[in-house]
Structure formats: C-alpha cells, structure tokens
Amino acid sequence: MPETYADLIAAEDVLLFVNAAVTATGQREFRSSAGEQRLSLAFLHEYVRVNHRPVYAAALALDINDHNAVTIVEQLLRTADEADGPAGKRAEGRLIAARLALLPPQRVYRLFRALRAAKVNNRRTRAIVRDWLAARAASGGLAHDAVKYRSGLKTAARHVHRRFPGDESGDFLFAPGRRVRYEHAALDAYRRAHYEQGALYELPFTVAEGFAAKHGVPRAVFLERIAPRMTRLERLRTQRSGPATDLAAMPLTRLALFVLSLPFGERVARRAELTGALRAAAGRVAGPYAGTWGRVAAVLDDSHSSSGSAVKRRRPLAVALGCHFLLEALAAPGAYSAHWTSGTPDGFDPLLVRPWGPTPLGTRILDALEAAPDRLVIVSDGWDNAPPGLAGEVLRVWRTRLDPERRTSVVHVNPVYDAAGFDVRRLAPSVPTAGIRDAEDLAALVEIAQFAEGRTGFAELLAYLDRRVELFVKGAPR
Incomplete structure (x- = not known):
C-alpha cells in the first residue's frame, strides 16, 4: 500500500525525536544555551507524546540517553488518562518497568521525587514505584540505597506508603534511634561512622567523603584508604594524574x-x-x-x-x-x-x-x-x-x-x-x-x-520499533 503524506510526516517526526532523545540532555552546547536546549526538547517531548504516544513510549526501548528516558517515563505517568485504553497502559507499564531497571538508582529516585512534587499518585504510578523498590530489595540493594540515597528512598517510600516489615532499612530511615546496632554491615557502618573514623571506609565513596571531612581526614589519606570501595568512574574522576586502574575495562x-x-x-x-x-x-x-x-x-x-x-x-x-x-x-x-x-x-x-x-x-x-x-x-x-x-x-x-x-x-x-x-x-x-x-x-x-x-517507509519503521520493544521487555541485550 502506498504511503500517505501523513505517514511521511509521522516517520519524519519519529526520526527527529529519536535524534533528539539520543543527543540532547538539556545542557549548554557550543552554539546554544541550556535554556534554549531545554525549551526545544520540552516542545519535542510534548509534540510527539500528544501526536504519536505509542511511538513515544516505544522510544524507551531504543538507545536514547538517560535524561530523555526519565522525561518520557515522567510524561507517560503524568498523562496516564491519555493512554490508548487498558492495553496501551499495560504496554507502557512494561516498557517503563524495563527501562527503570536499567537506569542508575539516583536518576530513578530523582524521578520519584519529581512525581511526588507534581502530585502524580495514580494507581499505576504507585504500582510501578512499589515494584521497583521490591526489585531493589530482592537484589539486596535497598540497604545500600538507604545509606547512599537516603532522602530519595524515604521520599519514594512515603509516596507509595511502603511498609518495611522485618527490614532494618525501615528503622534506619524512619526510626534511627530504635536500634542500638544493625545487622546489615552498611547500615551499622553508617551509624558508627558518626564517631568512629575507621567505619567510614566501609561506606560508599560519596557517603564516606562527608564523614572524612567531618573527621578532618587529609584528602590524600582518605583517597588511598577508600580506593577499594570506589567504582571505576570514581577512580577516573579522582585520579587525573598517574596510571588509573583497569583502563581496558572502561x-x-x-x-x-x-x-x-x-x-x-x-x-x-x-x-x-x-x-x-x-x-x-x-x-x-x-x-x-x-x-x-x-x-x-x-x-x-x-x-x-x-x-x-x-x-x-x-x-x-x-x-x-x-x-x-x-x-x-x-x-x-x-x-x-x-x-x-x-x-x-x-x-x-x-x-x-x-x-x-x-x-x-x-x-x-x-x-x-x-x-x-x-x-x-x-x-x-x-x-x-x-x-x-x-x-x-x-x-x-x-x-x-x-x-x-x-x-x-x-x-x-x-x-x-x-x-x-x-x-x-x-x-x-x-x-x-x-x-x-x-x-x-x-x-x-x-x-x-x-x-x-x-x-x-513508516510501516517498516513501526515494525522495527515493535521488534525492539519485544526484545527490550524480554530483557534481551539492546
């Protein structure tokens, strides 16, 4: 079947949005300010969401950057009533859950904070947040998040009224004086780091930095002792001179x-x-x-x-x-x-x-x-x-x-x-x-x-997106 003019326009819209979602981050570029970038990107998101919502959601399965992935998730949850019926909501929910699983935790917690500030509290949003927190707990990452992303986790838990039955993380977040000590090493290290200098080297690097400053630990000494707890990117950021470790794995x-x-x-x-x-x-x-x-x-x-x-x-x-x-x-x-x-x-x-x-x-x-x-x-x-x-x-x-x-x-x-x-x-x-x-x-x-x-043509483009979505929600490598 020959393509209509509307099909050609739709294909152009989709490709234009994908290009933007891959490259733009709302930050200043060589020839445009941050304000210009954000304004342009916000217009594109709204235009494609309103006119091509299924394709807008399908972009989560592509290799777009994290900034735009978070924006798409937020816009889909803010406008749940615009979804194409129950089937459309289910398809969006699967895409959102799959993409959140790939995002860095700090970005997800920032997203949850934005949703709470915007008073987005529909049933689908609460279910998505609860499922993501449950997955973090199942993988053993919730106690780590309680230490490293404390305010973000508290905000998310309050937003969906999450309970912590039998979980030390709940007391750590909401009743820190209830326990004398914690069984989980990271939680107890955070407690001890307030008065015990050695405990800070058991914490994540970004948390330990604050305690090192509080205890007056020299920067060089701190970096040397905390090195085993640092990620590869943290090592690169702090070792601008001298050989950085494991460059071949970057x-x-x-x-x-x-x-x-x-x-x-x-x-x-x-x-x-x-x-x-x-x-x-x-x-x-x-x-x-x-x-x-x-x-x-x-x-x-x-x-x-x-x-x-x-x-x-x-x-x-x-x-x-x-x-x-x-x-x-x-x-x-x-x-x-x-x-x-x-x-x-x-x-x-x-x-x-x-x-x-x-x-x-x-x-x-x-x-x-x-x-x-x-x-x-x-x-x-x-x-x-x-x-x-x-x-x-x-x-x-x-x-x-x-x-x-x-x-x-x-x-x-x-x-x-x-x-x-x-x-x-x-x-x-x-x-x-x-x-x-x-x-x-x-x-x-x-x-x-x-x-x-x-x-x-546009039909082939939609078929390609459908294949990418199918692989994405099944957890296949992108």
Missing part, C-alpha cells in the same frame, strides 16, 4: 573523555597503554562484527566547536575519537582510513587530537571518497564552514552523478543537538543523519539511519 566513550582530559605530555608518555585500552574497548563493542564492514573511511570533526561547552567539555571530540577506534575495529584488517578535519599528516597520532580550527568537511569528504570505500562515516556537528556548504554539494554530486548505484554507503552521525532546528544538523538531504551520544551506539545508529534515508 566504556569506550568514557575512556576517550579520560584520555582527552590528560595533558599532551602524559598522553605521549602513556601512548601504548592508552591506545591499547581504547582498542580493547572498541573490540568489545565491535564483538562478532569486528572486521566485517569491509573498506571503511571516516571523516572526523576536531574543529574548535568539538570542544563542547563548560558542562560537556570535549564531548563531541570524545565521541569522534571513540568512533575512530570503533570503525578501525569494524573495518577489514588494513582497510580503514581516518580523515580528521584538522588534517592527517604522516605519523598523525589520534591520541593527540585537540579542538581547534575551522571545519573543512567538504575537503575531507573528497579525500575520503577518493578511494571509493564501501562505507563512509562522518562524525561531525554538521557546521561545515570552510567554505560553507561545500560538504553538502560534494555529497550531492557524489550521490547523483558519481555513485547513483550507492556502491558507497554514506552515513552522518552528529553528537550535538541543534536547539533552533529541533534536530541534529544535517549535511545533505541525500545523506542520512542520526544523532549519537556515545560511540558505542554507532552500529545501531547506522541501522536507524536507513529509515532517515527514505528507502524504507
């Missing part, structure tokens, strides 16, 4: 951000270690697809705008660096070429990239296409300015005159949300563009990009 984009935070001298001194860690992280992400993409060329943006903003420092550049190593892993052995916008002279070391200069995307795309690769991946914020518009013209001529058979697959992934355009900035109508936040999502976003290219 997620690819996080690791790229850490590498870019190091001074150039340290990057040079630790070149072998850092390069090995990045390649190991990329290899884990590539998995069974390593070496299967054939000849791959990448155009990577390291212009001045890739410096990001004060709250997202070097984030676009880190995504480009992560994509560089991932594409190297996905390409056939020896069949990968990288073209940074600043130039790639002989001996260029990607570890030493820095955000500077204009964005000559058109020139670099010409360089990349010269070898007629099987795939061309462009990682850029889309602000082609040296000269303006050259990249779009190069891609138009390539697609319409030189490669109409599409022997080379071209995809543009953009790590920056354009608040004014309600989307990520595109280079050319003939080239699909997808938003990207983490380099790890590159392969999945290339799959999404086929819908943006226009060669598949």
